[in-house]
Amino acid sequence: DTGVSQDPRHKITKRGQNVTFRCDPISEHNRLYWYRQTLGQGPEFLTYFQNEAQLEKSRLLSDRFSAERPKGSFSTLEIQRTEQGDSAMYLCASSLGSQVGAGETQYFGPGTRLLVL
Amino acid sequence: GNSVTQMEGPVTLSEEAFLTINCTYTATGYPSLFWYVQYPGEGLQLLLKATKADDKGSNKGFEATYRKETTSFHLEKGSVQVSDSAVYFCALSGSGGSYIPTFGRGTSLIVHP
Numbered sequence: 001d002t003g004v005s006q007d008p009r010h011k012i013t014k015r016g017q018n019v020t021f022r023c024d025p026i027s028e029h030n031r032l033y034w035y036r037q038t039l040g041q042g043p044e045f046l047t048y049f050q051n052e053a054q055l056e057k058s059r060l061l062s063d064r065f066s067a068e069r070p071k072g073s074f075s076t077l078e079i080q081r082t083e084q085g086d087s088a089m090y091l092c093a094s095s096l097g098s099q100v101g102a103g104e105t106q107y108f109g110p111g112t113r114l115l116v117l
Numbered sequence: 118g119n120s121v122t123q124m125e126g127p128v129t130l131s132e133e134a135f136l137t138i139n140c141t142y143t144a145t146g147y148p149s150l151f152w153y154v155q156y157p158g159e160g161l162q163l164l165l166k167a168t169k170a171d172d173k174g175s176n177k178g179f180e181a182t183y184r185k186e187t188t189s190f191h192l193e194k195g196s197v198q199v200s201d202s203a204v205y206f207c208a209l210s211g212s213g214g215s216y217i218p219t220f221g222r223g224t225s226l227i228v229h230p
Contacts (some may be wrong), residue, residue: 042220103149
């Protein structure tokens, strides 16, 4: 068990550029979540996958954001035409889920810190 | 919608002091409740959880009891250490048929020697 990994750990980009982040979950986990965290706040849910299917998306996830999880393994989060308000820590978490309310534990990656200039 | 409210930080204590971090929630049905901890420079990790009313979660000397009547899940530790300095997040999931977790804003704990 190598844990959840994210790449890159840091990204600085100019406004208007596109960025892509990668998350590698724990291998046997079927659920994968993306969150955004800003300073002094808790993680805010963006989207989640069960295997390769994207099942829910937050209203926070504008049309500039897209996420994929091909083959139910790693996932990518792309932000197009970045804005300064996109500057945040982007967290990925994975879990082994069987049913709602079962209290599944999420395992978080270290995050990707994005700064949009 | 669901929400989690945590006490404002930072909480500053001396080593061996008693710790309480308050957490209350609003949710539909019977969610599972969690405390996650984020040590400096690291990702969030589960500290403890409780999945039904009156359950007590415990780990590393920390405890929290799921109180449905007061919709609370307060975190306690009898004697804190400098190494407990971190940000603590209360969270819930499994409310109203949704998998989506809701986190509180986090409470920073600073323990002085």
